[in-house]
Amino acid sequence: MIQINVGDHTGDENGVPFTPIPRGFRPQVQWARTKAVWITKRINTADRYFVSLPGGRTLTQLVNDSTIWINYDPGGYDGLTFHNRDLWIGPRPFRMGRWSVLATIIHELAHINGAAGGASMLPICGTDSPACHAAERAVMECGLGKRSEHRTGVDDPATPYDPNAWL
Numbered sequence: 001m002i003q004i005n006v007g008d009h010t011g012d013e014n015g016v017p018f019t020p021i022p023r024g025f026r027p028q029v030q031w032a033r034t035k036a037v038w039i040t041k042r043i044n045t046a047d048r049y050f051v052s053l054p055g056g057r058t059l060t061q062l063v064n065d066s067t068i069w070i071n072y073d074p075g076g077y078d079g080l081t082f083h084n085r086d087l088w089i090g091p092r093p094f095r096m097g098r099w100s101v102l103a104t105i106i107h108e109l110a111h112i113n114g115a116a117g118g119a120s121m122l123p124i125c126g127t128d129s130p131a132c133h134a135a136e137r138a139v140m141e142c143g144l145g146k147r148s149e150h151r152t153g154v155d156d157p158a159t160p161y162d163p164n165a166w167l
Contacts, residue, residue, distance in 0.1 A: 001033065001037070001063065001064055001066060002033060002036075002062070002063055002064075002065060002066070002068040002069070002070060002105075003066060003067075003068065003069045003070065004021055004026065004029050004030065004033065004069075004070050005018055005019070005020045005021055005069050005070060005071045005072070006020050006021065006026065007020040008020075009069050009071065009086075013082050013084060013086050014082050016073070016075075016080065016082075016088065018069065018071045018086060019071050019072045019073065019074060019088070020071070020072060021070065021071070021072045021089075022072060025072070025094045025101075028094060028097075028098040028101045029070055029089070029101060029105075031098045031101075031102075032098055032101045032102035032105050033063075033070075033105070035098075035102050036059070036063050036102065036105060036106065036109075036142075037063055039059065039106075039142050039143060040058075040059050040060040040063055043141075043142055043143040045141045045142070045143070046058075046059045046138075046141055046142045046143070047059050047060055048141075049137070049138055049141035049142075050062065050109075050110065050113055050138065050141075053110060053113045053114045053115050053134065053138075054113070054114030054115070055112070055113035055114035056113075056114075057113050059106075059109065059138075059142065062109045062112065062113060063109075065085075067085050068085045068086070068087070068109070068112065069085065069086045069087070070087055070088075070089065070105065071086055071087065071088045071089075072088065072089060072090075073088035073089060073090040073091075074090075074091070075090065076090050076091065076092075077090045078090050078092050078093055078104055079093070079104040079105075079107055079108045080108070081108045081111045081112055081117075083111060083112060083114065083117075084112070085112065087105065087108035087109070087111075087112065088108075089101060089104050089105070089108075096160075099144070099160045100160050102144065102160070103139045103144050103160035103161065106138050106139050106142050106144065107135045107136055107138060107139055107165075108135070109138070110134060110135035110137075110138035111135050115134035115135040115138065116132060116134055116135075117132075117135055133163075133165070136161065136162060136163075136165040137150065139160060139161045139162075140161045140163075144159060144160050144161050145159045145160070145161020145162075145163070146159060146161070149161055149163045150163050
């Protein structure tokens with residue numbers, strides 16, 4: 001199962017330190033990890049969508065991968081990954097609540113599985129390229145958004161999926 005950094009994962013990736021999840025935020029991450037396992041067993045579109053990404057792995061495989069770590073990003077990004085085996089969650093999803101923490105983990109796992117992202121994608125994202133929306137679409141395919149949001153581009157604030165989130 002994916003690991004939660006509680007101080008037992010040290011080092012850095014691209015200069016971003018592997019910072020432990022603060023003690024007060026750990027229950028949200030634990031809940032989100034448990035809910036991600038639940039999604040793999042009950043939301044058929046989740047594995048189907050994830051396997052279609054460039055990495056070719058299912059969400060089930062990613063959630064069960066004990067080499068993937070969840071870290072904290074005190075720097076302010078909602079979520080961050082470098083397409084390796086570490087992801088970071090910033091303060092805002094924690095303030096928004098556990099569903100946002102879950103959505104951030106799903107989004108970042110999509111990046112780990114090869115969904116496009118990062119500054120290199122910025123020049124084409126203004127064209128509404130599906131590649132730029134691939135990681136956020138994973139959130140919808142995991143049952144955390146409405147198809148109407150995806151179809152119309154109109155955000156429903158009651159879901160953590162954001163049809164206008166790119167990268």
